[in-house]
Amino acid sequence: MAKLKLGVLISGRGSNLQSLIDACAAPDFPAEIVLVVSNKADAYGLERASQAAIPTKVVEKTDYQNRDDFDAALNDALESAGVELVCLAGFMLLLQDAFVTKWHNKLINIHPSLLPAFRGLHIHERVIEAGVRITGCTVHYVRPEVDDGPIIIQAAVPVHPDDTPDTLGERVLESEHKIYPEAVRLIAMGKAKPDGDVVTLGEKTELFESLINPIVK
Ligand code: GRF
Numbered sequence: 001m002a003k004l005k006l007g008v009l010i011s012g013r014g015s016n017l018q019s020l021i022d023a024c025a026a027p028d029f030p031a032e033i034v035l036v037v038s039n040k041a042d043a044y045g046l047e048r049a050s051q052a053a054i055p056t057k058v059v060e061k062t063d064y065q066n067r068d069d070f071d072a073a074l075n076d077a078l079e080s081a082g083v084e085l086v087c088l089a090g091f092m093l094l095l096q097d098a099f100v101t102k103w104h105n106k107l108i109n110i111h112p113s114l115l116p117a118f119r120g121l122h123i124h125e126r127v128i129e130a131g132v133r134i135t136g137c138t139v140h141y142v143r144p145e146v147d148d149g150p151i152i153i154q155a156a157v158p159v160h161p162d163d164t165p166d167t168l169g170e171r172v173l174e175s176e177h178k179i180y181p182e183a184v185r186l187i188a189m190g191k192a193k194p195d196g197d198v199v200t201l202g203e204k205t206e207l208f209e210s211l212i213n214p215i216v217k
Helices: 015-024 044-051 067-080 097-102 123-129 165-188 206-212
Strands: 004-010 031-038 056-058 085-088 107-111 134-141 151-158 192-195 198-201
Touching: 004 015, 004 044, 004 067, 004 165, 015 031, 015 044, 015 165, 031 044, 031 067, 031 165, 044 056, 067 097, 085 165, 107 165, 123 134, 123 165, 134 165, 151 165, 151 198, 151 206, 165 192, 165 206
Parallel strands: 004 031, 004 085, 031 056, 085 107
Antiparallel strands: 107 134, 134 151, 192 198
């Protein structure tokens, strides 16, 4: 079966990109990364991609006259590489509605909270301040509204009483690295289809169940 062609958009260290690179290295994984695009020339994720012999492209906002031209360049890069699913992995620019609409149901994001709780930035600080006991991470289809869209998979992560935003962030990141490849696998297998505002799941694996319950880890 042909593998689903992924384009990964990054802005920084690219640890989620790495989890996708590692998953794609397995011969039976149903997807492959055909392009990594960064809007920052110094993003460490670009090195990770090069080490895995994946083509990279830098598309910086400052190189374009306006946002529409920048979005067009981003779109062209993805289309010319034959990308079928765009994965946002720490891409720190808000995408414009036209881009999101163009890639409707072909654009996914990972967010370090249990959406729809804690959208936006500085999540772990806000989670600790709110006294939340269970947090987590979410992979979702992207809609024009920030951190909104049908949820594909989530993992629950306990908040410890002595957590700092950094320690909590590290624990959540471990789960992010499990759910992102799993979400891609489900989509590539045709088992996570958006149906209106929700995703119909065609499969629930042992991994899936263990991600939901942090005690079963
Ligand atoms: C992750 O926490 C992800 O959930 C958020 O941005 C961060 C990116 O980290 N969207 P990395 O670049 O993948 O290491």
